[in-house]
Amino acid sequence: MTQQHSAQVSRIKQWSPIWVVPIAAVLIGIWMLYNHYQQQGALLTLLTADAGGIVAGKTQIKSRSVDVGQVVSVELSDDLKQVIIKARMKPNITPLLNTGSQFWVVKPQVGRGGITGLNTLLSGVYIELQPGDAEKQQLEYPLLDAPPIAPADAPGVRVLLSTADSGGLAVGDPVLYRGYEVGTVEHSEFDLTLRRTQYQLYIRAPFDVLVSENVRFWLSSGFSVDLSAEGLQVDVGSATTLLSGGVSFDLMQGWPAGEAVNNGAEFQLFPNKQSIQDGLYSEFVEYLLFFDESVRGLKAGAPVEYRGVRVGTVTSVPFFFSIDKPFEVSLQQGIPVLIRIEAGRLYENLSLAQLRQELERAAQLGMHAALKTGNLLTGALYIDLDISQDTTIDVEQQAMQAQQLALSQSAGYPMLPTARSGLSNIEQKVLMALDKINNLPVEQLLVQSEQTMQSTEVLLQNASKMVTQLDALVSSPQVQQLPAQLQQSLQDLQQMLAGLSPGSVAYDRLNGNLQTLDQVLRELQPVLHTLNQQSNALVFEADIPNDPEPKRAKQ
Structure with missing residues (x-):
């Protein structure tokens, strides 16, 4: 029987180069x-x-x-x-x-x-x-939406301006220092809470050192005209400000520069440079004046001067606030005008208490206020304070000042007495003279003149008869027998009386003078009649009546 053996499987440990690609x-x-x-x-x-x-x-x-x-x-x-x-x-x-x-x-x-x-x-x-x-x-x-004016890290300083008027500046407008452009307006925003407009300004280096805590900013319109009681002032800026406007800053005259400011410092934007000067006088004493003449031409902001030196400003014309029955007051006491005497215009470190004492002392010495013409072209008026040595006033003026004082005290303001200006005094004196002429008994004087002329004619007739009688007496034989001296005296008397007889030079001259006087009085009668109808006819042209027109007879 054949023996079978199983196959042995071994793993290949060598790495395959196929994996290199993936x-x-x-x-x-x-x-x-x-x-x-x-x-x-x-x-x-x-x-x-x-x-x-x-x-x-x-x-x-x-x-x-x-x-x-x-x-x-x-x-x-x-x-x-x-x-x-x-x-x-x-x-x-x-x-x-x-x-x-x-x-x-x-x-x-x-x-x-x-x-x-x-x-x-x-x-x-x-x-x-x-x-x-x-x-x-x-x-x-x-x-x-638009490019920034300057980089956030650009060298310089950025300040904020605040104003209640938003119609003067726009983003991109120049910032000027004495006419030289040193910066730009780079942002504007309206604050709904404060109801004010805020602008952000960028002042580039090295001009940022000019911005200190005491500088003031104002709008530069490029062209401004100021026609006031102080005269005509014309300010023409650069071509840039004429086209687009801008904002200027500088130190006020006599002010110290102060310390330098940091980014974000806030300033107030004034409408013009004059308003900065007016805003410096924040401490003042107010007085109420009553003028019994026309205040046409006197406006709020007009200067109050003392012998040519400005000491205050007119606040309100007319001033009826807290005054009952203003129309009745204007008719009886005069037009009320509120003024303020500013302590900063006199001398430094003057407190309001000291200012009140000085003004009360001046009022006791006879200081009064009067309207004066500041500009003949515009008719602008200003108030002039002066001390008069003649402080005597009549009973009527004393009563008037007492009423004005009581009215000013009820309104809560002290009062300064007023006096008429020079032109008003002249007009018043002319009217007083015309009133005296108007009160003359002209008709009675004419009647007496006619009676005098009649009496003079009777006297001349009697003198003529007397001369005739004397002539007959001298020619008589009885008188011829008088001594020669007496006869010579009678002849001298006869010659003297003959000079007053009709036909003589003295008689004719006296008769002519009386006729001339009669004619002058008759010609003066229409003038006096016109003055009786219109007392200011010597100053202003009298109204000429129309010529009488004949009327058609009734049929």
């Missing part, structure tokens, strides 16, 4: 995948409200006109309130993506700086990258 393929794939991600760079997320002109796979991201990335997707957010843009950046750009970087869309725009972005008319819009130098990396940014 292993190499896997390694190459891994390397290619790694290399692909290494060359892709970071995936960037941009958020915007409108993705107009941005196309996925086409819109480029540039920095200084060099491509640094590309938009890969444009999608709406889940709440549909904004657009999410995904962009793939190049590897060497990733270190520049930090918290200081900024992105904005470059497209054709027309602004105050001219026309920009014309090269995008053919190539389409693109996204500009402005790298920052911060240390913390960031991969999500808001997409700005």
